[in-house]
Amino acid sequence: MLRVVSWNINGIRSPLNGAVCQESSTCPMALRRILDELDADIVCLQETKVTRDVLTEPLAIVEGYNSYFSFSRSRSGYSGVATFCKDSSTPVSAEEGLSGLFAIQNGNVGCYGDMNEFTQEELRTLDSEGRALLTQHKIRTAEGQEKTLTLINVYCPHADPGKPERLTFKMRFYRLLQIRAEALLEAGSHVIILGDLNTAHCPIDHCDASNMVRFCLANQLPRGSFLYGKT
Incomplete structure (x- = not known):
């Protein structure tokens, strides 16, 4: 059985800023301890808040693991x-x-689907914030058949009510995610989309569940489109 964990870590260096990681030489051990305690085969992190130029070897290379990063450009x-x-x-x-x-x-x-509704500039902009990472794995079913599984680790955009352009960005990101996932499915791969989707299905999933007005205003369009295919 494959065990997969998703965690919005709110800064990958944050859990390491304690006594266990005061020296860079101890960071790999600290990070490995965290990963081992999660007891997962694959750990997907969101909101890592590091760029390529500040990614250190102790953060990237952990004994027993392979790591893959997508950075905000x-x-x-x-x-x-x-x-x-x-x-x-x-x-x-x-x-x-x-x-x-x-x-x-x-x-x-691979397996990109039909992205002709996007310009090259728009595609580059949507991917420039480091919000998606794909890994593809070979798995074996209970019947003993080998299948392909694609994990899409995403940190979907937040739509600030005061910035309507960010809602447009968010909805276009969702659309691109849908096209890519459907293309992978059509190619025969199993697909798991996981991470921080930044859309609450129900009030209990929202950070401020007591404020129904805020919940409805912030989630009506993204929730309808992402979950039910409505615009």
């Missing part, structure tokens, strides 16, 4: 996702972003 200390896979669950391929624009020549996941 537009702001520092913002957004970002990471996936840590135990050596026993090393993916056969991995890819940053949903559009394929940041895919490397070899080892990418």
